[in-house]
Amino acid sequence: MSWDLLTRSRALWLALTLAFLAALSGSVWHYGYLQALGPLAARGQSDLDLASDRLVSQLQRFREFAVLTARHPALEALLEGGPRAPADEMLLGAADRTGAVSAFYVAGSGEVLASSGPLVPEDVARSAYFRRALTGALGVAHGEGPGDADRAFFFAAPSFAPSGEVRGALVVVVDAAVLERDWRGSLPAVFFLDESGTVFVTNRTELLGWRREGDGAMVSPTGKRRDTETTELETYTILSQNWSPYIPARALRRSVDLPVIGMTGVLLIDVRPARRYALLQAAAVGAGALFFLALLWFAVERRQALAAINLDLEERVSARTRDLEEANLALRREVVERQEAEAALKRAQAELVQASKLTALGKMSAGISHELNQPLMAIRSFAENGAAFLERGKPERAAENLGRISDMAGRMGRIIKNLRAFAKAEPGPAHRIGLAAVVEQALELMQRKIEKTGATVDWQRPDRPAIVMGGEVRLSQVVVNLISNALEAMEGQEVRRLTLRMVHDDAAGMVRLTIRDSGTGIREPDRIFDPFYSTKEVGPEEGMGLGLSISYGIVEGFGGKLRGENMPGGGAQFTLDLRQAGQEITQVEKSA
Secondary structure (H helix, E strand, O other): OHHHHHHHOHHHHHHHHHHHHHHHHHHHHHHHHHHHHHHHHHHHHHHHHHHHHHHHHHHHHHHHHHHHHOOOHHHHHHOOOOOOHHHHHHHHHHHHHHOOOEEEEEEOOOOEEEEOOOOOOOOHHHOHHHHHHHOOOOEEEEEOOOOOOOOEEEEEEEEEOOOOOEEEEEEEEEEHHHHOOOOOOOOOEEEEEOOOOEEEEEOOHHHOOOEEOOOOOEEOOOOOEEOOEEEEEOOEEEEEOOOOOOOOOEEEEEEEEEOOOOEEEEEEEEOHHHHHHHHHHHHHHHHHHHHHHHHHHHHHHHHHHHHHHHHHHHHHHHHHOHHHHHHHHHHHHHHHHHHHHHHHHHHHHHHHHHHHHHHHHHHHHHHHHHHHHHHHHHHHHHHHHHHHHHHOOOHHHHHHHHHHHHHHHHHHHHHHHHHHHHHOOOOOOOEEEEHHHHHHHHHHHOHHHHHHHOOEEEEOOOOOOOEEEEOHHHHHHHHHHHHHHHHHHOOOOOOOEEEEEEEEEOOOOEEEEEEEOOOOOOOOHHHOOOOOOOOOOOOOOOOOOOHHHHHHHHHHHOOOEEEEEEOOOOOEEEEEEEEEOOOOOOOOHHHO
8 A cells, every 4th residue: 555655646756856866965065065175275374374474574584674784884974974975885785685676774854865776755754664763663664666666665774873862764665566576476366455455465466456345345446346245154255256367256265464564465265176076076976876766766666566466466366266265365375475575585685785885885985085085186286277278378388287297196105105204203214226316306406596596517427327325305305405505605606616526435335426616615614514503694595504404314314424614725515425235236227
């Protein structure tokens, strides 16, 4: 009877099934979307912190320039009636070295006593940053700059008399366009809002000058309004907007307050990869559920057909064997009991098969998610970049992205191995590597910096293979660090020559690599391997003093030695001694 009722309500049952599939797929999509937004938000927050730190660090360099130069003797002499030419020359040189638009020294009366050039604001005496400097504090402001600088940061450092009175201020002007030049157009979109909600610094030039209103809309400098729809998903904020074709229409918003410069950093991340990932999950689960429901539907239909056939057969037998009804009654009962037992057995078997399939599906889904969830996001990003370059007609850039995908897959194993060795507080085992190949790989990595510094590289590959015991990644790190230090030591020198030589010391069983530069030499050779010891000037590439100390420890871990010394003809030389490999050199290693 129940099967007859199910047959009559077949349309209702089908509608309920479709509603269940829709609800299940929607729930899986929502859950997958939230799960995909997690790593997307983490990566976006990291990119935003990196961009914010880079901007703050760049401005910090000019802040320190203003504070340290305000007490320069050439500037203090101006207040005593000294000549202006030395002060102008000093400020011009300092501005050229730091990249400042202008630097000028203003007396307390508002008179400009010295400057690096003609770019001096007319209303500097009435500016807020100058008045703040006269109170003894550092004046900081941003706005329209002098000359071609549409947007500029201003730093005013006070100059004190021996009695403690403020006698003047040194003002440094920084072009904001110069600060954002290196990262303009890079992905994702990032911009910095000032106190009024106006975009002052960004890597998207079309957003400059846009102002945020209270309802979340953005207004362009020409008055054009762009509405923004905000959606809150747990801890995530999704923006839907049409500000620019180069900004995703639906993006994850991450922000950070920067009280040091009085701005708020905002980063927008495209959520299309997360939505596609969630859609794939929902489609997979929906297809699986539909498959199992189709099997159930087929089983029900088949059971109904069998029941109808059995009923018709019983009616025929009953009509044709009326005389044998009593004799066959017991037999029919036995047949019915066996049919019920068979049906129960089939139902139990079907339930066991379904449970087994669901268990296998769960394990398979968990394994696939665990293995592919993390690398897919990064590889997809490189693949999208490659597709974008192909659309722009740049196949070489697309090939570069494909190469980066292959390199990333090949290097993951080595990176994970090094991380595991670091977590266990023990170094990875040394193996046979070609030192010449490591040196050439390091020179290739540093090629851009070599071209930038204008240095001449003198490298002669040895006649015989140099096979040593070490780790390729860590040894490459040591050679890159030594070459980078040599290039930095030669900055500002007329002759910039980098010489690399490799010799075999068979008696000691060592291979010696020497890296010599024509720089200023080592100030304190006895302290170069001490942690946190650095001779680099304050600047955008200042070091923490750990590079040589880490390199020294890596080389010692390989059983080698690293030392540095000044050369009689000028410059410094670092010598790297590594143990020769004890086995015979293979045909492959002869090319290393």
